[in-house]
Amino acid sequence: MRVIWFVSQVLLFGVIAAKMVNVPDYFQYYVGGLSVMTLYSTAIFIGFDIYEEAEHGVFEYLLSLPVSRRQLVIGRSIGGGLRAFIYVGPLVAISLFVIGAVNPLSFAIALLALFLFSFGVSGMSIAIAVLIKSSDRFDIFMGVLDAFIVRLSTTMYPLKIIQQTNPIYGWTASLNPLSYAADLFRWGTGLEKIIYVQNPLLPLMGIVAFFGLFTLLGITIYERMIEGGGWR
Amino acid sequence: MASVIQFQNLTKKFGNVAAVDHLDLDVEEGEILGLLGPNGAGKTTAILMLATVIKPTEGTALVCGYDIRKQPDKVRGVLGIAFQEPKMLWVSTPWDVVNWHAKVCGLSTTERKRRVKEVLDAVDMWEPRRKNVHALSGGMRKRVEMAKVLIQRPKVAIVDEPTAQIDIVGKHKIWNMLLELRDEGSTIILATNELYEADHLSDRVAILHKGKLLVCDTPKKLKDSILGGDIIDVELGQDASAEIITDLKSLKEVVDIMQIKPTSLRLYLNKVEEVVPRIMGLFSKRNVPITSIRMSEPSLDDVFAHYTGLTIEEAQKDEG
Numbered sequence: 001m002r003v004i005w006f007v008s009q010v011l012l013f014g015v016i017a018a019k020m021v022n023v024p025d026y027f028q029y030y031v032g033g034l035s036v037m038t039l040y041s042t043a044i045f046i047g048f049d050i051y052e053e054a055e056h057g058v059f060e061y062l063l064s065l066p067v068s069r070r071q072l073v074i075g076r077s078i079g080g081g082l083r084a085f086i087y088v089g090p091l092v093a094i095s096l097f098v099i100g101a102v103n104p105l106s107f108a109i110a111l112l113a114l115f116l117f118s119f120g121v122s123g124m125s126i127a128i129a130v131l132i133k134s135s136d137r138f139d140i141f142m143g144v145l146d147a148f149i150v151r152l153s154t155t156m157y158p159l160k161i162i163q164q165t166n167p168i169y170g171w172t173a174s175l176n177p178l179s180y181a182a183d184l185f186r187w188g189t190g191l192e193k194i195i196y197v198q199n200p201l202l203p204l205m206g207i208v209a210f211f212g213l214f215t216l217l218g219i220t221i222y223e224r225m226i227e228g229g230g231w232r
Numbered sequence: 233m234a235s236v237i238q239f240q241n242l243t244k245k246f247g248n249v250a251a252v253d254h255l256d257l258d259v260e261e262g263e264i265l266g267l268l269g270p271n272g273a274g275k276t277t278a279i280l281m282l283a284t285v286i287k288p289t290e291g292t293a294l295v296c297g298y299d300i301r302k303q304p305d306k307v308r309g310v311l312g313i314a315f316q317e318p319k320m321l322w323v324s325t326p327w328d329v330v331n332w333h334a335k336v337c338g339l340s341t342t343e344r345k346r347r348v349k350e351v352l353d354a355v356d357m358w359e360p361r362r363k364n365v366h367a368l369s370g371g372m373r374k375r376v377e378m379a380k381v382l383i384q385r386p387k388v389a390i391v392d393e394p395t396a397q398i399d400i401v402g403k404h405k406i407w408n409m410l411l412e413l414r415d416e417g418s419t420i421i422l423a424t425n426e427l428y429e430a431d432h433l434s435d436r437v438a439i440l441h442k443g444k445l446l447v448c449d450t451p452k453k454l455k456d457s458i459l460g461g462d463i464i465d466v467e468l469g470q471d472a473s474a475e476i477i478t479d480l481k482s483l484k485e486v487v488d489i490m491q492i493k494p495t496s497l498r499l500y501l502n503k504v505e506e507v508v509p510r511i512m513g514l515f516s517k518r519n520v521p522i523t524s525i526r527m528s529e530p531s532l533d534d535v536f537a538h539y540t541g542l543t544i545e546e547a548q549k550d551e552g
Binding site for chain 2: 056057058060061063064065066067068
């Protein structure tokens with residue numbers, strides 16, 4: 001694994017990094033991506049909460065409450081997403097300071113997209129947590145997923161350069177929800193020197209689809225795996 | 233009286249082990265039904281199925297006419313549960329815990345404010361309402377757990393070992409709360425392994441052992457049902473030999489003998505006045521010294537022993 005990682009660092013990411021010498025305002029670009037990466041990593045934490053709740057028996061209490069499982073999962077997703085957003089708030093504020101927002105409306109749309117992205121990540125984390133049922137395995141799985149999903153996105157490298165380096169990598173990055181969130185955030189702040197979002201509706205729709213899919217998956221898996229004590 | 237809860241062949245298996253084994257039982261409106269049994273008897277599993285927290289392997293139960301399998305949301309709407317281990321959530325004070333629970337149960341803001349104070353007062357938790365839950369004693373945490381059920385006033389309240397590890401003053405407070413809740417119209421299922429608690433509070437007692445329902449009736453009828461309505465506990469100066477037990481069994485008034493310890497026998501008798509002198513004679517003839525002899529009435533432990541051949545304590549060890 002370490003060998004593969006080393007080789008890929010040199011042959012793929014090294015090549016990309018070399019091409020980025022001429023990218024203007026990369027620092028601003030990177031700050032925007034960093035905000036989204038942090039948001040993703042923070043929203044994932046709801047999965048660990050699920051294990052903690054199960055360990056302390058709070059899970060049973062939640063399952064006995066007079067609310068439907070659907071409400072419970074949506075509530076947990078929104079709670080997890082909101083918490084992540086609050087935690088990342090200062091970083092977003094710093095990003096704003098560094099990049100500067102030109103158009104308040106665009107920025108508001110970008111923020112909304114980040115909200116939805118954060119909820120979607122929470123839903124995904126809940127779904128994976130209840131599927132895996134072991135906090136250690138979840139930890140490892142999320143670590144691997146994190147490495148892939150972040151690397152295979154435009155959070156750190158502009159899509160144009162990735163596409164030039166490797167079309168498959170470029171294609172993957174163009175479908176990655178992290179790319180949608182990062183590009184929309186940069187678009188929202190008016191950072192258009194490096195990214196060219198022709199139609200912001202597309203990444204926005206991508207994020208809405210990501211949010212919808214994982215909220216639905218979260219509900220379905222939660223009901224199947226948890227309803228009736230599947231956790232035990 | 234109408235049945236509010238009907239267990240219908242309710243079964244839960246974990247692997248090959250049946251934690252609850254084909255349970256059939258009706259709970260009548262407005263009663264306190266004691267689920268009595270040692271740890272591992274299946275009490276908690278049965279009530280978790282009822283609360284739709286875990287799903288039955290076989291059979292079902294109806295709560296206020298709602299099927300726990302088909303209408304779990306409806307079931308949870310009429311049911312409140314106080315868990316064996318208090319669940320303190322991620323909020324930090326008793327006030328927050330009870331207020332959050334009331335909010336989820338749909339109480340309006342105005343009603344909630346009033347009721348939270350009322351309920352925390354009732355459980356003597358108003359003063360320490362701002363204390364961190366982790367700084368509370370076991371008894372206080374149990375009372376907060378009870379407060380959740382009290383504020384909810386559900387049609388069906390389930391309390392799982394509400395007074396375990398609580399001092400006697402705390403026990404009485406919780407018992408009074410349960411009786412008040414029953415008097416306000418709730419039907420209560422009380423899961424316990426404390427004999428006095430089951431006897432004192434329950435209108436009817438269902439005895440569970442190894443997931444099976446052994447018997448269910450009023451405490452009085454259960455005690456009256458044991459053959460040999462009189463009990464004497466005999467402490468001996470030496471171990472009871474097989475011969476002396478055979479001699480005792482030969483007396484027709486001796487219905488049953490349980491050897492509690494090597495030097496301690498419990499005899500279930502008829503016509504105690506007539507038979508005690510003869511029993512003393514038997515011990516004297518075998519030169520077995522008696523250190524004490526005590527007469528008592530049957531307890532629910534005797535009922536349990538009658539059906540299982542074990543005291544609750546022994547059954548608990550057996551499960552452990």
